[in-house]
Amino acid sequence: MIPAFEAAAAHEPASVAEAARVMEQLAREGRRVGFVGGGTELELGAPPERIDAVVRTRGLRRIVEYQPADMVMVVEAGVTLAEMQAAAREHRQRLALDPPWPDRATIGGIVATGAFGPRRARYGAVRDLIIGVQLVRADGTVARGGGKVVKNVAGFDLPKLACGSLGTLGLIAGATFRLHPLPETSQTVVVSGLSPAEVVAMVSRVRAAQLEPVAAAALRGPSGYDLALCFEGFGKGVEQQIGTLRQLAPAARATEDAWARHDEVRTGGPLRIKVAALPSQLPEVDRLVAPLGLRFAWYATLGLGFASGASVEHAAGLIADARAELARRGGSLVVQAALSTLRVDPWGPPPPAFPLFERLKQNFDPDRRLNPGRFVGGL
Amino acid sequence: MILYTCPERELVVELHRAMISEAAIRSLRQAVGERNCITEPEQLRTYECDGLTSFRLTPAVVVLPETTAEVVEVVKVAHAHGLPLVPRGSGTGLSGGALPVPGCVLVGLARMKRILEIDLPNGWMRVEPGVINLEVSRRLAPEGYYYAPDPSSQSVCSIGGNVAENSGGAHCLKYGFTVNHVLGARVVLADGSVVELGGPVLDTPGYDLTGALVGSEGTLGIVTEVVLRVLRKPEATRTFFATFPSTDEAGNAVSRIIAAGIVPAAIEMMDRLAIVAIKAATGVDWPDVGAALLMDVDGPLAEVEHTAQEAVRIAREAGALLVRLPKDEAERQTMWKGRKSAFAAVGRISPNYMVQDGVIPRSVIAPVLREIEELATRAGLRIANVFHAGDGNLHPLVLYDARIHGQEELAEKVGGEILRACIRAGGSITGEHGVGADKAPYMGELFSEDDLATMALLRCSFDPEGRMNPGKIFPTPRLCGDRPGKYTPHPLEESGEAGRG
Numbered sequence: 056m057i058p059a060f061e062a063a064a065a066h067e068p069a070s071v072a073e074a075a076r077v078m079e080q081l082a083r084e085g086r087r088v089g090f091v092g093g094g095t096e097l098e099l100g101a102p103p104e105r106i107d108a109v110v111r112t113r114g115l116r117r118i119v120e121y122q123p124a125d126m127v128m129v130v131e132a133g134v135t136l137a138e139m140q141a142a143a144r145e146h147r148q149r150l151a152l153d154p155p156w157p158d159r160a161t162i163g164g165i166v167a168t169g170a171f172g173p174r175r176a177r178y179g180a181v182r183d184l185i186i187g188v189q190l191v192r193a194d195g196t197v198a199r200g201g202g203k204v205v206k207n208v209a210g211f212d213l214p215k216l217a218c219g220s221l222g223t224l225g226l227i228a229g230a231t232f233r234l235h236p237l238p239e240t241s242q243t244v245v246v247s248g249l250s251p252a253e254v255v256a257m258v259s260r261v262r263a264a265q266l267e268p269v270a271a272a273a274l275r276g277p278s279g280y281d282l283a284l285c286f287e288g289f290g291k292g293v294e295q296q297i298g299t300l301r302q303l304a305p306a307a308r309a310t311e312d313a314w315a316r317h318d319e320v321r322t323g324g325p326l327r328i329k330v331a332a333l334p335s336q337l338p339e340v341d342r343l344v345a346p347l348g349l350r351f352a353w354y355a356t357l358g359l360g361f362a363s364g365a366s367v368e369h370a371a372g373l374i375a376d377a378r379a380e381l382a383r384r385g386g387s388l389v390v391q392a393a394l395s396t397l398r399v400d401p402w403g404p405p406p407p408a409f410p411l412f413e414r415l416k417q418n419f420d421p422d423r424r425l426n427p428g429r430f431v432g433g434l
Numbered sequence: 435m436i437l438y439t440c441p442e443r444e445l446v447v448e449l450h451r452a453m454i455s456e457a458a459i460r461s462l463r464q465a466v467g468e469r470n471c472i473t474e475p476e477q478l479r480t481y482e483c484d485g486l487t488s489f490r491l492t493p494a495v496v497v498l499p500e501t502t503a504e505v506v507e508v509v510k511v512a513h514a515h516g517l518p519l520v521p522r523g524s525g526t527g528l529s530g531g532a533l534p535v536p537g538c539v540l541v542g543l544a545r546m547k548r549i550l551e552i553d554l555p556n557g558w559m560r561v562e563p564g565v566i567n568l569e570v571s572r573r574l575a576p577e578g579y580y581y582a583p584d585p586s587s588q589s590v591c592s593i594g595g596n597v598a599e600n601s602g603g604a605h606c607l608k609y610g611f612t613v614n615h616v617l618g619a620r621v622v623l624a625d626g627s628v629v630e631l632g633g634p635v636l637d638t639p640g641y642d643l644t645g646a647l648v649g650s651e652g653t654l655g656i657v658t659e660v661v662l663r664v665l666r667k668p669e670a671t672r673t674f675f676a677t678f679p680s681t682d683e684a685g686n687a688v689s690r691i692i693a694a695g696i697v698p699a700a701i702e703m704m705d706r707l708a709i710v711a712i713k714a715a716t717g718v719d720w721p722d723v724g725a726a727l728l729m730d731v732d733g734p735l736a737e738v739e740h741t742a743q744e745a746v747r748i749a750r751e752a753g754a755l756l757v758r759l760p761k762d763e764a765e766r767q768t769m770w771k772g773r774k775s776a777f778a779a780v781g782r783i784s785p786n787y788m789v790q791d792g793v794i795p796r797s798v799i800a801p802v803l804r805e806i807e808e809l810a811t812r813a814g815l816r817i818a819n820v821f822h823a824g825d826g827n828l829h830p831l832v833l834y835d836a837r838i839h840g841q842e843e844l845a846e847k848v849g850g851e852i853l854r855a856c857i858r859a860g861g862s863i864t865g866e867h868g869v870g871a872d873k874a875p876y877m878g879e880l881f882s883e884d885d886l887a888t889m890a891l892l893r894c895s896f897d898p899e900g901r902m903n904p905g906k907i908f909p910t911p912r913l914c915g916d917r918p919g920k921y922t923p924h925p926l927e928e929s930g931e932a933g934r935g
C-alpha cells in the first residue's frame with residue numbers, strides 16, 4: 056500500500072446511502088479523499104499529493120439485482136470480479152472481462168482503472184460492457200447514469216465517463232453490466248518462435264481467413280514471440296477455427312500454458328508498464344521496450360501491451376525515449392507501477408484534450424479533494 | 435412537450451432573423467461563402483424539421499461548411515454574437531435532435547463527406563461527418579470489411595448524425611452501438627476551439643471523452659472528423675424467418691434462443707399489423723400471422739451452421755408455425771428489406787404515425803406488449819410493433835389521422851404512456867433514436883434531479899454558455915454554475931408564435 060493511503064483515516068460504508076453521508080461529512084470537513092477497492096492498482100498514477108481520508112468499498116458488496124433472463128447484473132462497487140463471475144456462472148453466464156487479480160479486484164476498482172484482459176479483443180473494454188453507474192460525487196450527491204437495459208441512449212453516458220476516471224470525479228459506488236453466455240468450449244493454440252513482423256503477419260492471415268479469436272496475446276520469450284490465440288464458442292465452431300489455423304500455421308500447438316505466462320506478465324513487478332500503439336507497429340514497440348529487459352505481452356489485435364519485471368538501471372531514460380517515440384506515432388506509455396526510487400512521470404504529457412479534462416475535474420470536484428494529483432496531468 | 439408551430443412561416447423567419455443581427459449574417463456569409471449561407475425562406479424550409487416531422491421551426495439562417503476551418507469560423511461568429519448552434523447531418527433523426535431552436539445558426543454538415551484515411555490492417559478509418567453510413571461499408575466491401583452499426587436509415591443517415599445519436603440498428607445486439615465503433619473524433623467546441631478526442635490507437639490516457647461525446651446529441655460540440663472501427667466480414671451468415679400465433683410465443687422463442695447461449699447478430703420481431711403493412715408496401719409473401727421473427731447469426735461457418743440449426747429447433751419448440759430459410763443472398767436481402775422498410779410501410783396504411791423507441795428488459799416483452807395493446811384499445815388507436823427483440827428495444831408505431839380533430843394529441847398521449855410503461859418495467863425512454871426535443875419532457879421521470887444535474891456538469895465542461903443545441907435532451911434549461919431553475923417560456927411561446935402542448 057502506498058503511504059498516502061496508509062496514513063489516512065479510513066471509512067468503510069456498508070451501503071451507498073452511508074457512503075453518501077461519509078462523503079458529505081468529508082466535504083464539510085474539507086478532507087482530501089482517496090478510494091480503495093481491492094487495493095490491486097493503488098500504484099497506478101502519480102502518488103496523490105495528500106490524502107486525509109480513505110473510503111474503502113469492501114462494505115459495499117451486495118449483488119443488488121441479477122435477472123439471468125436479461126443477462127444483466129447490478130452490483131455494488133466492493134463486489135470482487137470473482138464473486139460476480141461465481142454468481143453469473145450458476146446461470147452459465149459471465150462478465151466477459153478478464154483483468155488480473157480477479158479474486159481481489161473489485162468492480163469499482165475495475166471501472167475506475169479501466170482494467171481489462173486479453174478477451175477485450177472480442178468483447179471490448181469495461182466501457183463496452185458497463186450499462187449503468189452509481190456515483191457519489193464530491194459533495195455526497197448520489198447520481199445515476201445509464202440504466203439496466205443494454206440498449207439505452209437517454210442522457211449523457213456517465214458510465215463511460217466513470218471508466219478509467221481513477222476516483223477523480225467521484226466514488227464509483229455501483230455499476231450495472233451486460234453479461235454474455237459462457238461458451239461451450241474454450242481452446243487455445245500457440246504459434247511459437249515468431250519475430251515481431253511475423254506476429255503482425257500471422258494476425259493479418261488469421262483475419263483474412265475470417266477466424267475470430269476472442270483473445271490474441273503475443274508473449275515475448277528467449278526465442279521470439281509465442282502467439283496465443285484463444286477460440287471460444289460452440290464445439291463445432293471452435294474445432295473448425297482451430298483446423299483452419301493449423302493450415303495457416305502447421306506448427307501451432309494446443310496448450311493453455313500460455314495464459315499462466317501471460318498472467319505473470321500482467322501481475323509482475325515492481326515495474327509495470329502499459330504501451331499503446333497500432334497493432335502493425337509491434338516491430339517498433341518491440342525495439343523500444345526490449346532495452347528495459349522486462350517480460351512483455353502484446354495484445355496483437357488491439358495494439359496494447361504490458362511489460363513487467365525488475366527495473367534496469369537507466370529505466371527512467373529508456374521509458375522517456377520509448378514514450379516520445381510512441382507518442383510520435385499516436386501511441387502512449389503509462390507506468391502502472393514502479394518503485395518510488397524510479398523517478399518517472401507515470402502518465403507522460405497529457406493529450407490535446409487536457410483543457411477539457413481540467414474543466415471536467417473543476418466541475419465535478421471544484422475543491423480538488425478527490426485523489427488530488429493522481430491522474431493525467433496532475434489532475 | 436415543445437411544439438413549434440408556425441403557420442405564418444415567413445413571419446417566424448423574420449422574427450428569428452430579428453434575433454440574428456445583419457452583421458452576424460454577413461460574417462457567416464464570409465465564413466462559408468455566399469452560396470453556402472442560406473437565408474431565403476423557401477430554402478430554409480428544407481431545414482425546419484428532421485425525421486420527427488411533427489416538430490417544426492424554420493431557422494433564420496443555415497450554413498453549409500465544407501471544412502473544419504469553416505466550421506470553426508461559423509462557431510466563432512456564433513460565439514461572438516451569442517447565438518445558439520444546431521448541428522445537422524442528413525436530418526433523418528427521429529427525436530427532433532436537429533430541430534432548429536429560435537434564433538439559431540443551423541449548421542448542416544452534409545457537404546463534409548470525404549473519406550480521409552483507411553487503415554485496414556489496423557481496423558480503422560477516418561471520415562468526415564457527412565459521409566453516409568452505408569457508403570462506409572460499400573467502400574470497404576471489396577476488401578471484405580464493413581462498419582457494424584446499421585440503423586434502418588443507413589442508406590441516407592450520416593456518420594456525424596450516428597455519432598450524435600449513438601445510433602444502433604438491428605445488428606447491434608451482437609456488435610454494439612455507434613459508441614462501440616467510434617475510436618476518436620475531432621470536435622469544434624462552442625468557443626471555436628478544436629479538440630482531438632481519442633484516435634486510432636486505443637486507450638489515450640485520461641477521461642474517455644469519446645465515450646461521453648457519442649450520443650450527446652450535438653450538445654457538446656460539432657464533430658468534423660470521426661475515427662471509426664471497421665471489422666472483417668464474418669465468414670458466414672445464416673438467416674431465418676419464423677412465424678408465430680402471437681407475440682407471446684415469438685417473445686418466448688427469443689428468450690429461449692438467448693438462454694441457450696446463442697448470441698444472434700440480430701433478432702427482430704414484427705406483430706400482425708406491422709406484417710400486414712410490410713406486405714402491402716413491399717410485396718413480400720409473408721403469411722398473415724400474429725407475429726414474426728427475423729434472425730441473423732454470423733461468424734465462422736461451422737459455428738453459424740450449428741447455432742442456426744439450434745435456433746430453428748428452439749423456435750419450432752416454442753411454437754413456430756412456419757420457419758423459412760432464404761435460398762440465396764437475394765432472398766435474404768428481400769427479407770431484411772421487408773424489416774427495414776417497416777416504418778415507411780406503416781406510413782402507407784395510416785395517414786400519420788408516431789414512433790416510440792422505449793426499451794424494456796427482454797424478460798418482460800410479453801407483458802409490456804400486452805400493456806401497450808390495452809393502451810391502444812382504450813384510446814381507440816391502432817399500434818404496430820416492429821422491434822429489436824434481442825435487446826428489448828421496442829418501436830411501437832402509434833397510428834393516427836391528423837385530420838381528425840384531437841387524434842394527434844391522443845396519439846401523443848398514448849406514446850407518452852408507452853414510455854412510462856417502459857420506465858416502470860425498468861427500461862429506458864430511448865434505445866437508439868435519442869432524447870432530442872421529443873422525449874426531453876420524460877427525462878425527469880427516468881432520472882432524478884441529481885442525475886440530471888450531474889450530466890449538466892459534463893455539458894458545462896464542453897459548453898459553459900449552453901449554446902450547443904440547447905433545449906435538447908434536458909427537460910429544463912440548465913445554466914452552468916446555477917442550480918437548475920424553473921422553466922421559463924420563450925418569448926415566441928408567450929406571444930403565441932410557438933406553443934407548448
